[in-house]
Amino acid sequence: MHNRYGTLASWVYNLDKPVGRSFGDVEYYLQRLRESEGPILEPAVGNGRILVPLLESGLSIEGFDASEEMLRYCLDECGKRNLPAKVTRQTFEEFSYDKGFAAIIIPAGSFQLLTDTMSAAAVLRRFHDHLLPGAKLVMDLDPIGSFLGPAGPVRRWEAEDGDLLTLTEQRVETDYVAQTTLSHLRYEHWRDGSLLKTELDLFKLRWWGVEEFSMVLQRAGFVDVVVSGNYQHGRAPHKDDEIISFEARRPA
Numbered sequence: 074m075h076n077r078y079g080t081l082a083s084w085v086y087n088l089d090k091p092v093g094r095s096f097g098d099v100e101y102y103l104q105r106l107r108e109s110e111g112p113i114l115e116p117a118v119g120n121g122r123i124l125v126p127l128l129e130s131g132l133s134i135e136g137f138d139a140s141e142e143m144l145r146y147c148l149d150e151c152g153k154r155n156l157p158a159k160v161t162r163q164t165f166e167e168f169s170y171d172k173g174f175a176a177i178i179i180p181a182g183s184f185q186l187l188t189d190t191m192s193a194a195a196v197l198r199r200f201h202d203h204l205l206p207g208a209k210l211v212m213d214l215d216p217i218g219s220f221l222g223p224a225g226p227v228r229r230w231e232a233e234d235g236d237l238l239t240l241t242e243q244r245v246e247t248d249y250v251a252q253t254t255l256s257h258l259r260y261e262h263w264r265d266g267s268l269l270k271t272e273l274d275l276f277k278l279r280w281w282g283v284e285e286f287s288m289v290l291q292r293a294g295f296v297d298v299v300v301s302g303n304y305q306h307g308r309a310p311h312k313d314d315e316i317i318s319f320e321a322r323r324p325a
């Protein structure tokens with residue numbers, strides 16, 4: 074199974090990208106959601122890195138995630154702050170709510186974890202159908218360049234108790250037709266020089282062209298598509314941008 078975000082992967086995510094860490098995205102989403110009235114949904118909410126500051130700012134936001142382990146971190150972070158944790162275990166492919174949302178957000182390129190185009194299109198349609206008329210989808214995609222570079226060196230994190238966590242990434246396949254990469258993410262948990270646990274995450278991602286994704290949004294029923302680079306809303310992306318954001322509406 075791909076993109077599982079198991080025990081060690083979730084632990085590393087929470088050490089590397091804890092609540093409070095922003096890549097400019099927390100501020101951007103806060104700004105883009107300022108006028109949204111009503112509940113907001115964050116699919117693939119993870120450890121609550123984005124959800125928690127949005128809740129703290131007074132927005133009514135809830136989320137879902139496929140990983141029990143990621144949701145546990147999110148619940149803990151909300152608990153520590155006495156925030157209402159409306160998060161459930163659901164997937165992009167099958168999530169369902171009996172209400173409409175004033176906005177749906179997908180930061181951190183999480184949509185690229187969907188690597189099959191038919192299923193990605195069906196998920197966009199599902200987002201569309203879960204929005205109130207006139208409500209918006211705001212999401213980020215990582216640009217093609219971030220996929221094709223060489224995998225970095227071994228990364229390491231020290232846990233609270235002094236244990237060591239390491240991550241070694243190896244790209245095992247790049248499919249230029251399907252626009253996907255498959256990497257082996259090998260996580261290791263060490264204590265006093267002994268290996269306690271290891272975990273292999275088969276990590277698959279898809280890259281999208283900017284025009285391609287705008288068209289897919291339109292085909293899913295969205296209108297008023299705005300594409301922006303590096304969190305400068307309305308500024309068309311250019312080749313050196315590190316993040317590309319899309320905003321689109323369900324017709325009123």
Ligand SMILES: C[S@@+](CC[C@H](N)C(=O)[O-])C[C@H]1O[C@@H](n2cnc3c(N)ncnc32)[C@H](O)[C@@H]1O
Binds near residue numbers: 076
């Ligand atoms: C990069 S993290 C993003 C977490 C959070 N949104 C953030 O901005 O920090 C991606 C998340 O997607 C979740 N995920 C992966 N595949 C999924 C799927 N099919 N349905 C729902 N969530 C999924 C993972 O469990 C993980 O928590």
